[in-house]
Amino acid sequence: MDRLAIPVVAVLSWVAVAHAQPTTSPSAAPPTAAPAKPARAAKPGVAPPASLPVVGETLPLEGTASWPKLDWLYDVPSPSDAAGRVVIHWFCAPKAQACPDDLARIVTLRETGRVYVVAYVNGTKPQALKLDPIRESEGVGRGTVAYGRGATKLMKDLAVTGPASVVVDVDGKVQLVTTGATPAELDARDAKVNAAIAGIKDYVSSSEGPKEVKPGEKFQLSIAIKLASWLKYSAKSPMEMTLTVPPDIKCDATTLKGEQLKVADRQLTATVNCTGAHGIYEARGELRFGYDAPNGSTGIGAESARWKFEVK
DSSP states (O other): OHHHHHHHHHHHHHHHHHHHSOSSOGGGSOOOOOOOOOOOOOOTTOOOOOOOOOTTOBOOTTOOTTSOOOEESSSSOOHHHHTTSEEEEEEEOTTOTTHHHHHHHHHHHHTTSSEEEEEEESSOHHHHHHTOSSTGGGGTTSEEEEEHHHHHHHHHHHTOOSSEEEEEOTTSBEEEEEOOOSHHHHHHHHHHHHHHHHTOOSEEEEEEOOSEEOTTOOEEEEEEEEEOTTOEEOSSSOOEEEEEOOTTEEESOSEEEGGGSEEETTEEEEEEEEEEOSEEEEEEEEEEEEEEOTTSOEEEEEEEEEEEEEEO
16 A cells, blocks of 8 residues: 555546646747837938929029039039029920910020029930020020930939929018929919019119208218119229209208218218208209129229208
8 A cells, every 4th residue: 555655646646736737838929029120220421302393492503502513514503693583493395385485485584684494404415505595605603404314314313304483582481383384384483583583673762951051050962873783883983872952951061972971781871961041942962973893893883862951
């Protein structure tokens, strides 16, 4: 009996241990979820595809950073030549039937002298020459033409075939974007360009003086000229103000030159101090000056003013 008891106890112990073990092996446990892969970061320094600007945006003369590298028939776009002009970015392709007709319109606008054309031709150099609105020496300083792979990629990114135009004013702001080629659309673009040209002012003048003063009381007569942002006063042309007044009006000067004229922030101001006896008077002043453009050209300006006042 004692010999049989030992195996029975051993068997019972083995059964208890077996029941205490898990019913499945660790290798059969459900796999844990794999961690999600992080989103791929954008490559540094890679610009997004180019897109058409909208009205009111600023568009640099050379386009935005997203525009591809371009090949040019002439020089790269020149800020000094484009200063003070309406810029037309013009897109066309040799296979676009409306492009030759619109080319004639663009040339007409360029010939106003107040338009700078940056053309983009989706084609080879010989094809670009056929759609060239600059026409070599005929339009020197009035624009340039891009062609080849860069122009093709740019027009693909912008989703334009041609003719298409982006009109930019003298302050670099987009005024109009056209992608159609109907006569009505092209007429509207040309009208917008001509209106922008009409609004260009190299300078504006103003004058100040009293309407009424007391006898013996000192008063001022002044003329001011404000140049456009792309211009500066020329040292090559003398600045001078001349004043004509009746004999009973006495002024500290009737001619102002050099340091007697004040120049600050593109504004030229000429001021004289006067007094007078009883009466109704009229005085006249004329201010002459010169100004330089970024392309090296010089303009001559002359503005006059009349003052009517009473001393009583």
